[in-house]
Amino acid sequence: MIRIIKLIVAVLGMASSAQADKPNILWLFCDDMAVNAIGAYESRFADMNPTPNIDRLAWEGIRFDKCYVANSVCAPSRATLLTGKHSHKNGLRGNLEDFDHDQMQFQKMIGQAGYQSAIFGKTHLRGDVQGFDHWETLPGHGKYENPSLNTANGTIQTTGHSSDVITDHALNWYCTRRDPDKPFILMVHYKAPHRKWIPASRFVGAFKDKIFPEPKTLFDDYETRKLAATHAMGIGKHMKVEKDLKADRWQHRKFLLDESLTGEALVHAKYQAYLQDYFACVAGVDASVGRLLAQLKADGIYDNTIVMFSSDQGFYLGEHGWFDKRWMYEESFRTPFLVKWSGVTTPGSSNSDLVQNIDFAPTFLDIAGVDAPGEMQGESLVPLFKGQTPTDWRKSLYYHYYMTQHGTTPHEGVSKGDFKLIRFYGEKTGGTDQWELFDLETDSAELNNLYDNPDMTGKVAELKAELFRLRDYYDVPDEKVGKVQRNNRDGHRANFR
Ligand SMILES: [Ca+2]
CATH class of the missing domain: 3.30.1120.10 (Arylsulfatase, C-terminal domain)
Incomplete structure (x- = not known):
């Protein structure tokens, strides 16, 4: 009898050891983060070194240069992230519809492989998430300042800037709530840098003396693209100096209320103010990423944790005169995607295969060793992480x-x-x-x-x-x-x- 018990203990021990060897996943996700805002993408802002912590993932891993979304708007993108399906299959085509939480989602399966799962921050999916061992999510868009969080035990009120709060709560789970003997997937979803671009107070003036290079399409006349001309998210016509650029709140923005500031001069000024606030929000996310990576290193599990960074879609930083997403044009169709997997990804490498957010869910499952269900429409990116793109990889x-x-x-x-x-x-x-x-x-x-x-x-x-x-x-x-x-x-x- 004792020998049988010893045998059972030994087998359980082996299983536990195997689980401990499985890589953890830290998934870092932003809202409306333009590819061009990430320093590692070598955009016109790269010389400003806007994202030193996020960039480390590129220097230590792979930068995906052709990562795209299936539907460039907040809620549908998140539905695709969890289901691995296009919008017509997961049922969430627009921001104003309900998400069917009862449907298949990767987090409902990853526990089969011993993974514990947690999500913090913005999901933009009405109703409670399902399948996560722990969740603390922003209601709807959530608030930038002192956001409340929905949890399994009701709504809680927090104090502070949303990027700091989401990071604090994620770290609290990571440090005190998770089982250290099990691998984890920790999803940290920031609200930033979504409109109205309200940074933490310590970042408000961080970029106020910078001059942001303008895109050559800031004054696009939309010739040959008539439908684009109707987009009501133009910096010139639609960006509000009070609501969006805080001219009624911040002393250094009062000049925008000067009625003599008009025409192209006003567009130039609004563009600078917009990017000051946008990049101040990005800086807050970047600092949070730095905190999370530092904690993994302090605990000695950085190398065994795959860190991925992405966004629900890209964003227009003045290209075509806009400050929005939605269109299939590159700035919003494309999204950033960086992956650091120590010992697997080649440091400082880039990948130009066509990948899409339908691929994320099957990738999480593949890493965990769980077969992705056939109804998922994406492909595992693990071979690409290894530099071994299949010869039949998608061409469109x-x-x-x-x-x-x-x-x-x-x-x-x-x-x-x-x-x-x-x-x-x-x-x-x-x-x-x-x-x-x-x-x-x-x-x-x-x-x-x-x-x-x-x-x-x-x-x-x-x-x-x-x-x-x-x-x-x-x-x-x-x-x-x-x-x-x-x-x-x-x-x-x-x-x-
Ligand atoms: Ca978004």
């Missing part, structure tokens, strides 16, 4: 945005990395689909819509065929195409073909 991406908020038009499209084709539908198209084609290698700013160029007939046909193939591959139901949120009062059904 499917995108679909369904809302009409802020003057946008629903659209879907395909990108092959070098060329991109977009189909717009809905009320503003007058019932006739409108198309745009861009050559990303010669026109990275996407100013020149080539759809009607006779020389591009073959390319248009090629990309349309690929779009149709992707719609079949991802099982996009015809009857859903063109259906947008009811409260947008747009019941148009698209005439797809």
Whole structure:
């Protein structure tokens, strides 16, 4: 009997040891973090060294240069993160719909492999999350200052800036609540740098003497892209000097209330103020990332923890004159993605394979050693982390945005990395689909819509065929195409073909 007990203890010990060897996952996630805001992406802001802590993940790991989202807006992106599915499959097409929490999500399965899971911060999914061992989430968008947090035991009130609060609470779970004998996935989801870009007080003036380089498209005239001209998120027309730029709150912004400041001079001034606040919020996230990484190092588990950094989508930092997301144009379609996995990722490397946020959930499961369910539509990125991209890796991406908020038009499209084709539908198209084609290698700013160029007939046909193939591959139901949120009062059904 004693020998049997000893045997059981030994077997359990081996299992525990095997679990301890499994890598932990620290998932760092932002809201509206532009690729261009990350220093490691070598954008026009890189010389300002805006993100030294986040950049460490790139210097020690892989920078993904072609990571994209399936639907560039907050809630749908998060639904895709958890389900590994496009919006039409997980049911969350827009920000104003409810998420079905009962459906399959990766965190409901990762515990099979002994992982404990916790999520902190913004989910933007109405209702309580399911499947996490521990969760403390912002209600809706959450507040920047003194946010409340929903928990399994009710709502709690906190004090401080949201980035600090989310980090504090994540660290508290990590240090005092988790089981140190089990691997973990810890998801830390910041509200920053979402509009209205309110930084912690210690960062408010951090960039007020900096001059931010402007994009060449700040005064885009939208020639050849008529639908883009209706986007009501322009720095010139739509950004409010009081509400967005705090001219009524902060002394150093009072000058924006001067009525003699008009026209292009006002746009230049608003752009600078916008980026000062945006980057002050980014600095707060970066400092938080530094705290989390330092704690892992202090505990000796940094090397056995895969650290990933990403955002629910990219963002326009003045490109095309905007301060928003939604469109399939690169700045919002693309999202940052950095991965540090000590001993696996090659330090300072980059990857230009086409990856998408449908891949994140199957990747988490693959790391844990759990088979991803067939209904997940993404692929595991683990081979890419190892520098071993499969020869049959995808050569194109499917995108679909369904809302009409802020003057946008629903659209879907395909990108092959070098060329991109977009189909717009809905009320503003007058019932006739409108198309745009861009050559990303010669026109990275996407100013020149080539759809009607006779020389591009073959390319248009090629990309349309690929779009149709992707719609079949991802099982996009015809009857859903063109259906947008009811409260947008747009019941148009698209005439797809
Ligand atoms: Ca967002």
